[in-house]
Amino acid sequence: MSQPIIEVHGLSKCYQLGAIGATSLRDEAAAFIQKLKGRAPKVDKREFWALRDVSFDIHPGEVVGFIGRNGAGKSTLLKLLSRITEPTKGHAIMRGRVASLLEVGTGFHPELSGRDNVYLNGAILGMTRAEVRAKFDEIVSFAEIEQFIDTPVKRYSSGMYVRLAFAVAAHLEPEILIVDEVLAVGDAQFQKKCLGKMRSVSSNGRTVLFVSHNMGVVANLCSRAIMLSGGTKVADGAPEHIVERYIADHEESVAEVTWARDNPAAGTRRMRLCSARLRSDGEIRTQVEIDRPVELEYEFELLDHRQMATSNIQVSDKHGVLVFSSSPPSLELEPGVYRHRVEFPADFFNDGLYSITIMLLANVTLHEVVVRDAIVFAVHETGAGREQYGGAISGCLRPKLKWHASPVSVPGI
């Protein structure tokens, strides 16, 4: 085989917990005085290895999907390969131009027109003006916003905004493309188009690294999958096998979680998710019965100042398909801890595995905190309502609906 386009050797990243965040001069001075007095300063030296000793080689033209639960190290790995932060140990060699797409619309300026933002965003992603100019018409027609290209993007609908942003990124021509979960945006039709674009990128011999929670996409699009868990590589191989293993690992469901105060995956300086749990019949459980109601409850903390805030949940099935989302109304909240509770009725879910993503929203629409698959639970059949049929009942949900059956014309009677 040819020389690998990406070589990763023992890549590790360590974060200092407790020491996260800029300190104030006063704290530092206090610590210094303690030191002078001969007392050891009370420094929190807990370490958190977000990534530990990960190695792999990737060859040109491979499309590699990275899967794993929250905190498995996927995002950290992509950040390191995108050069946003430096590894603590190990190294990676990338032979070719790298473009990374960790967020859609990075650097978009609301006052500028669509046209201006295409150039600006292209330059931020590493394109020259000449390259953008050459691709400009293609980008605009891909985004389907020809008539609004000279309108400031602050007047765009969120769909238009996302389409334009993805279109710019999709027309980068790097040898290595790094993509983080950006396909989870836009409507279904546009998502399809994006997937088609990614496929054609890889069929041109370019290499794609890709993080997704959508197992269907990983299995379909990728030629290889790497599974991370707790910051280490636990499996590497054909996507079907890795996806199977991922789903099997998910069987260890999560019914109750508490997040540490300084866990960057569950909070920002403005809001944080404290804990979440799933109950059925008054008990915390991961396995619930199909004909019992289920109750989800979580607490979050508003940290900085009074603002409009709420939460939102997204319930996905075992294939990562979003089944529905739901949200209580936004309220003007003072800093403090709040609890949200929601009840799912009995005879509502189908049997199988579901995962719940919890989001905290500031100012109605800003996704301040997103904790994917915070709660994972399994719904089990009890045989109720089954009658004689023994096969699988398909569908994302299996609601018990009110049926009316009545004869209209029956000649025999």
Place this chain on the structure above:
Amino acid sequence: MKHSQTETVVEPTGGWRFLDWRELWAYRDLLWLLVWRDFVARYKQTILGPLWFIVQPLLTTLVFTMVFNRFAKIPTSGIAPVLFYQCGLLGWNYFAQTFQSTATTLTSNASLFGKVYFPRLIIPIAGVVSNLTAFAIQLLTFGVIYVIFALMPDGLGAAHVGWDIVLLPLVVLQIGLFSLGAGLWLAALTAKFRDFVVLATFLVQLWMYATPVIYPLEQVPAHWRTLVALNPMTMPVECLRHMLLGTGSVGPHLLMLSLGMTLLTVVSGIFMFKRVEKSFVDII
């Protein structure tokens, strides 16, 4: 498929690093687009945007004239106070704006830096360039006031524009470099200590009194002048005065001192900034 020879190595880098000129050059288009974005965003939405750069120095000049000239009776080298202060503020405001925009580089672009890689220095350098528009507007205002005074009988007094005005771009370059250097120092410190954000504003206020903006350098006792010229902003302000008004004390050894301090600040500032930029996103 194009074949590029670029090879990127991701690894922990220890020690001190200086500029990667080749990389900065590769991102020159981004630099111009950012300058242009600042320009459009600043001037597109408000009518007051560009007007502000005329009004603000004019009001400051007016206050200075009242307080420092009328009340405190600080002499202005025989030049009309309005011209004197307006000229002093020309260089000073360019410094103050660029210094502050550079100092907040890391904190105000944190979300951008957390999502995409490009040489971080592009942002402050773009600030140095885009603040030139405000400088140009102010220079134009100065020109208009100068003409008004020239039309009045004996309005200009001893003031005259010198031949050395052709060197004005070099003075502006020095101010730009020094603002960048000093701003980068503060940006690096801000990444570690949040307190320095507040300090930046305060520092600029104090610094102005250490610079001959409201007084001419010739008013400073001779044995103190070298000390005042250690402040790299002293010479540029005096130079501008010499070019535009024909006063101001500029000497070769003071100039060398000022240039030396400027270079020292900008080189050490870049080293400091390069040291924090690589791990900055981890601590925000």
